[in-house]
Amino acid sequence: MSDQNLAEWRKLALTLEGEVNKVIVGQEGPIKLITTSIFARGHVLLEGDVGVGKTTLLKAFARSIGGGYARIEGTIDLMPNDLIYHTYLGEDGKPHVSNGPILKSGEDLSIFFFNEINRARPQVHSLLLRIMAEKTLSAFNSEFKFPHLIVFADRNQVEKEETFEIPSAARDRFMMEIPIVIPQIDKLMTSLVFDTKFHDADKLIEGAKEKLFKFDKLNEVSENIQKNINTTDALKTYSLNLWKATKNPDLYNIKISGIDVNRLIISGASPRGISMMMKCARVNAWMDNRTSVIPEDIHAVFHETIAHRLVFNPVYELRRTEIAKELTQEIIKKVSAP
Amino acid sequence: MHKFCGILLFFYVMGLNAYEDPNKFKDVDPKFVELAIIEPKQLVGYTVGDIIDRHITISIKKPYQLIEESLPIVGYEKRYQGQLLGMTLKDIQFNKKSIKDSVTYKILLKYQIFTNNVVAKPAFITADYYRLINPAEPDKIVKFRIPELTIATSPIAIFGAVKVEDDMSPFRGPLTIETISSKMKVKYGIFGFVISILTLFYIYSRYSWFPKQSRFFSHVYRQYKKSNANEKEIENFVAALHHGFNQTINQALFINNKEVLFKKNNSFKYIESEINDFFKLSKAINFEKKTNFNRVDSCAWLIIFSLHCRMCERGLIVDSGDIKKLGFK
Structure with a gap:
């Protein structure tokens, strides 16, 4: 392609x-x-x-x-x-x-x-x-x-x-x-309540164009995006550090108030998770019309691709959503690039 | 009433104790005692507040020993025939040294004057009697006399207030202003003023420095200001600047969290456009591996940028126009 x-x-x-x-x-x-x-x-x-x-x-x-x-x-x-x-x-x-x-x-x-x-x-x-x-x-x-x-x-x-x-x-x-x-x-919330077009969800989505492209080409397009968007050594080091930080946050001086970070993580992101993160980062770079991945591409998808893969200590599992959010934010804050 | 009488009786008894009859004890045989007194050189012209030092050295041969309790007591005010003399023992320093068959006492007595007079008037420190004891005959205490010192007290001013113009004695010579010290003061003043001005210029100049003010960018600037425009050197330079920013805000700085940096140090706000350019350059070098940029220009630009960061770090307001003046856009 x-x-x-x-x-x-x-x-x-x-x-x-x-x-x-x-x-x-x-x-x-x-x-x-x-x-x-x-x-x-x-x-x-x-x-x-x-x-x-x-x-x-x-x-x-x-x-x-x-x-x-x-x-x-x-x-x-x-x-x-x-x-x-x-x-x-x-x-x-x-x-x-x-x-x-x-x-x-x-x-x-x-x-x-x-x-x-x-x-x-x-x-x-x-x-x-x-x-x-x-x-x-x-x-x-x-x-x-x-x-x-x-x-x-x-x-x-x-x-x-x-x-x-x-x-x-x-x-x-x-x-x-x-x-x-x-x-x-307020404006948006008022619109959702009083604008009648939001009352019928099926009718609402009819406003979106149907079958925009050939779905059977998407695999090929995706492969080409992954091939054509470059990653440099600096970015590889950065993503590797992010991965390590999901496994051992304390090594990167990551602190979350009220949480014992040493005990928080049972299992960090999987290799599949980090590879998916990089795939998404490449697509993000492509959508922003760039030929190389930059740290901001990773930031754009980091929480959504990583947070659900982390396995927390059961003590913290009930507060998973808020802790995961804070943890991913702290990881991005503390891990520097380059 | 009884209480008042009791107080009077107490003071009467105290007065009796303070006055000691010289004839109560016999004088010691002079062969047992050697006395040396160094009197003050000034014997006249004392007035209120002056201090007189008497150095007394007594050598007492055995079997006699000095009863140290008979030495004058600090705070005791001298009297003569029951009248206060206006002289108080302010301090006493006492030193004792034994040599073979004798003991030498070195005593320094400091008397302070609390009297003066409208005319010069004789005054004296009355004689003291130190008591000696022979341990073999403890009942036979003897005394030894320290002679009095005669001095003269003077008024603070002759006949009260003095009009200088009426007191121009040819023997005294004219009063002159000491010019040397005034000239020195002026010199020191001018020197201090110049130093202050230079210090102020230094503080408000772009190169100002104070201890502990320099943190991260000073090191970066110092390390790379003479760097070569080769690829590796530029990469290291950019990495060092990133490190400086990260250290400044204690977290990683990216293009989308510059506000954290501005909040931490508002001086960086004035070089926001330079910071944006820096991130563009960093992106090109680190993440896009672009090789078609002018390394010499980029290196020169980075040196000026690091200097600006150093100035921001020191809280100075940077004029980004510098970079434009040097031909960078």
Whole structure:
């Protein structure tokens, strides 16, 4: 793929970002991050309170990307086979089996949207883990491939009843976990309450252009972005130091008030996590029309690509969201570049 | 009333004790005692506040010993025939040295004058009696007399206030102003003034320095001001400047958190555009590996930038125009 093609795809990426921004207000940051994730070919987990627009945001992206789209709601009685097939009695009175949401679109499946993922059982998480990591599935004595698949999932951290904690192995499969927070801006909040266009979410997302580009080209584009965006030795050293700081924050004199930093971290970012961070940083540089990654590209994606991979001491796990935020901020503050 | 009588009786008894009858004890045989007194050279012209020193050296041969309690007591005011003389023992220093069959006492007595008169008047420090004891005959205490010292007290001024013009004695010579000390004062004053002005110029000049004022950028400037414009040297120079910024704010400085630096030291706000240029250069060198920039110009620019950072570090306001004057944009 030539530089010219990459430049054209960059325009498309910015158009995608612009289209979603047209219908979802006040979420410019998360929208840029999701766009980054799409072009870095990584799965996205949205985290936030109830009714903040997580589902609408993901649906808007699904509409604009195109390709096969499937959606499932996480419930406590959802079983892995519910994703693969469902059985019914046909008009002929005989039992029939039809493809479930995962298999319905075949290889063209572009977006699988898992709503309220933390309501599903660990068995379901386990199946999803394989689909996300390997993009394959074994069923009916054959193997199915989903080369263009990106999983979008959301969860709310408020409700704990009838929910299952997503295991760290499953969290690690997500390229980003993006917090969705409604900005405390009076004008925006008033608009969300009184502007009638926000009352019907399905109608709202129709405002975003449909199928902006060929979804089956995204893998190739992503590969080319990764090849064409450079990283220097100074940047490699910087990212390595960031990685080390996630494992041993005390070595970098990182302090968080009220937290014993020596005991905080059980496991820092994984190699896969740091590699995903760098993939996202490259895409961020590409979207900002640069040919090299700079520290600010890493800063733009650091929290979202790293925070959910950190395994904290159980003592601090209940305050995970706030501690992770503070920790990633402190790491960026303390680790210098070059 | 009884209380008042009691107080009077107390003072009467004290007065009796203070006055000692010279005839109470016999004089010691002079062969047992040697006395030497160094009297003050000045014997006249004493007035209120003056101090008279008497150095008394007494050698007492055995078997006699000095009863040290018989020495004058500090604070005791001299009397003559019950009248106060206006002289008080201010201090006594006492030194004792034994040699074979004798003991030598060196006593320094300091008397302070508390009297004067409108005319010169004789006064004296009355004789003292020091008592000696022979341990073999403790009941037979003997005394030894320290002779009195006659002096003369004078008025502070002759007949009170003096009009100088009426007192122009040809024997005294004219009173002259000491010019040497005044000239020295003027010289010292001018010297101090010049030093102050130079110090002020130094403080407000762009190169001012005070101990502990220089922190990070001084070292960077000193280390790299003569650096060569080669790639490695420039890379190190940029890294050192980054380190200086990081040390200044105690965290990593990036282009998007400059406000932390400005909050810490507002002087850097005046070179914000230079800091932006520095980050551009740093990005080009460290993260974009651009090689098509002019190394000589960049090195010269970095030297001036580091100098400006040093000045900011010292709290000075920097004129960024310097860089433009040197042809940098």
